[in-house]
Amino acid sequence: MNNEIPIDVALSMYGTMVRIRRFEQAVSELYARGKIPGFLHTYIGEEAVAAGVCANLRLEDKIISTHRGHGHLIAKGGRLDLMMAELFGKATGYNKGKGGSMHIAEPDLGMLGANAIVGAGAAIINGAAFTAQYLGNDGVAVAFFGDGATNTGTFHEAMNFAAVWNLPSIFVCENNGYAESTPRRQHQKIQAVAQRAVAYDMPGVTVDGNNVGAVYLATRSAVQRARSGGGPAFIECQTTRWRGHHEADQQHYRPKEEMLTIEDRDAIRDWRNELLARGVSAAQLDEIEQTAAQELENAVAFAEASPLPDPAQAYTDIFTPVSEAL
Amino acid sequence: MAATERDAVSLGGAAPVMSPDLIMQVAPGTPAREMSYQEAIREALREEMTRDASVFVMGEDVGKHGGAFGVTRTLFDQFGGARVRNTPISENTIVGAATGAALVGMRPVIEIMFVDFSGLAMDQICTQAAKLRFMTGGQCQVPWVLRMPQGGGAGKSTAAQHSQSLETWFAHIPGLKVVLPSTPYDAKGLLKAAIRDNNPVIFLEHKFLYSFRGLVPDQDYVLPIGKCDVKRVGTDVTIVASGYMVWHAMLAAQMLEREGVSVEVIDVRAISPLDRETIGASARKTGRVVLVAEAVRDYGPTGEWAMAVTEQAFDYLRAPVVRVTGRNSPVPFANSIEDGVWPRTDDVLQAVRQVMAY
Known part of the structure; x- marks a missing residue:
């Protein structure tokens, strides 16, 4: 199955996962050193979801992300230097340091924002999907969210809304088994999260979220369907959160045996092996890693050297000025 | 302005009647028509939808039915179901979808049936739409209008969950504009301004004023918010x-x-x-x-x-x-x-x- 994925796409997804992993490892360390303020939720272990989904999207397709949102922006083409500066709270960041890790957005890349309210993005993405439908283009819109979000009222409203309006909305659940600290068996009774889709007469599939090829292929069929007017779809990606809910979380609630096996599944290592088996040279993959490492080094230097926003910035960007054209 | 028998206020259960002469806003000689507050709102919607294809209306029962108070009546016939859109009863997602559409260039006008129901949508109103421009450092804007009837006092016994005046809920949130028109003239001019405004605007229509009448100029006009x-x-x-x-x-x-x-x-x-x-x-x-x-x-x-x-x-x-x-x-x-x-x-x-x- 994965062998049918074009090699350039397969390599691109590898690069995306590596860039996310490097970025997240770096920000984790920088957070521990006090360089990054606020709450920091890292995506380590879940890279295959963002990489596999976004490899199917065009620049003009829209996504909306979660509090754990760095990976989605990177997968949609985000620049690591502008992201790093934003996480540092610097004026040169994507959002002038006003959003930070939990609210980072780049509409020019179709990334409508990380979002710190669990479940909220599922509602918002429907509006982007509706706009594509209204304008008659074949754009799609993707909401990422976790297993915990599928218990919110907004999620259920949004699934129903997308189904009734037959919107090109794709709902991607990153099921990492935990809603913060609460294991999934304590917060929902269904076996597979994808069962939720049945209630809205929407196709729902469950895939191995540690297999970027499986994520890519499941998304491909959902995207093709949505682009051709077939309506919304739900994709559950079963994945693993390697680190805590946020960086200060010591994960005492996770059983010891689970902690020992968290890293047994590594989507990047697995994909590397698949690429090697398809004849890609180790040197080529190493070069991808080195490029990412260099990009990251530059990003950190850029963020370190960037100025803090002026305190007066608290009072700008609250409203768009009323246009003269009124 | 002489007092007339029409300017009496009933202190009983019946709806008080106010003379339109109490508030004169159109200079004599200006081409104008008398219409109700509700008609003025509908006319603003109609004109803005005609002027700008990115304007659309969504909400519970706003289609053929015309909304709980009939404000959007006839718009469905004129503009069709693509632009006058019934929604499920899902206030938070209605507002959220409007925000998503506004983020990518549309100008949604949302109707929530009673302001009392806005509690169901407060996350999307106050924690999403109001803050998106700021959180993104000015990268985004959310040009929607959220129309909600509010208020009471008509002796209609609409009781505790259909009669509140909640403007300060929204005014407490930086990033929202909150408008309360009192006359047909103001309702039309302010709604047109709200639709053209690039920020989220809460537009609170007093349900008791819907039948109030007044002069509205024929010419296109907007009023400053x-x-x-x-x-x-x-x-x-x-x-x-x-x-x-x-x-x-x-x-x-x-x-x-x-x-x-x-x-x-x-x-x-x-x-x-x-x-x-x-x-x-x-x-x-x-x-x-x-x-x-x-x-x-x-x-x-x-x-x-x-x-x-x-x-x-x-x-x-x-x-x-x-x-x-x-x-x-x-x-x-x-x-x-x-x-x-x-x-x-x-x-x-x-x-x-x-x-x-x-």
Whole structure:
């Protein structure tokens, strides 16, 4: 199955996962050193979801992300230097340091924002999907969210809304088994999260979220369907959160045996092996890693050297000025 | 303006009737038609939808049915189901979808059936739409309008979950504009401005005003959001009011004129952004201020208006500021209790006499 994925796409997804992993490892360390303020939720272990989904999207397709949102922006083409500066709270960041890790957005890349309210993005993405439908283009819109979000009222409203309006909305659940600290068996009774889709007469599939090829292929069929007017779809990606809910979380609630096996599944290592088996040279993959490492080094230097926003910035960007054209 | 038999206010359960002559906003000779507040809102929607294909209407029952109060009636026939869109009963997702559409270039006009139902959508209104521009450092904008009927006092026993005045819920959130039109002229001009505004605008229509009539110019016009309107010029006392309360203020002013008291009436057409300067200038001129709002007293709009008076006119005051507000009570069902919770013209008269006698 994965062998049918074009090699350039397969390599691109590898690069995306590596860039996310490097970025997240770096920000984790920088957070521990006090360089990054606020709450920091890292995506380590879940890279295959963002990489596999976004490899199917065009620049003009829209996504909306979660509090754990760095990976989605990177997968949609985000620049690591502008992201790093934003996480540092610097004026040169994507959002002038006003959003930070939990609210980072780049509409020019179709990334409508990380979002710190669990479940909220599922509602918002429907509006982007509706706009594509209204304008008659074949754009799609993707909401990422976790297993915990599928218990919110907004999620259920949004699934129903997308189904009734037959919107090109794709709902991607990153099921990492935990809603913060609460294991999934304590917060929902269904076996597979994808069962939720049945209630809205929407196709729902469950895939191995540690297999970027499986994520890519499941998304491909959902995207093709949505682009051709077939309506919304739900994709559950079963994945693993390697680190805590946020960086200060010591994960005492996770059983010891689970902690020992968290890293047994590594989507990047697995994909590397698949690429090697398809004849890609180790040197080529190493070069991808080195490029990412260099990009990251530059990003950190850029963020370190960037100025803090002026305190007066608290009072700008609250409203768009009323246009003269009124 | 002579008093007429039409300007009486009923203090019983029946709907009070106010003469349109109380508020004249169109200069004589200007081509204009008389229409109701509801028709003025519908006309604003129709004109903006005709002018701009990115404007569309969505909400519960807004399609063929025309919405709970019939405001969008006929729009479905004219513009079709693609632009006048019924939704499931899902307030939070309705507003969220409007936000998503607005983020990518549309201008949604949302109707929530009663402002009381906005509690179901507060995350999307206050924590998403209001903050997105700021959180993204100005990268995004959310040009939607959220229309919601509010208020009570029609003796209709709509009770505690269909009668509230909740403007300060929204005015407390930086990033939202909050508009309360009091007349057909204002409703049309402010709604057109709200639709063209690139920010989220909360547009609160007093449900009791829907049938009120007034002149509306034929020509296209917009009114500034964030400027108070001096509805009546006077010298002895300032009444600051918004929404339906402006009519009580105007009627009281007319009655007081016969007693030799010259009343200035300031209509706070938008409580956010609040035009403190116009309130302050009037207070400095008259030295006596009465504030009138239908919302419950505590932490309601009058508190902020009083602060504007203190900041801008303290040295000029000749009497303590007095306010007339809704009671601090959930709205009751039975007429006999309901009637007592609303501010009325008599309450305004008493308040003015109180500040005049100080």
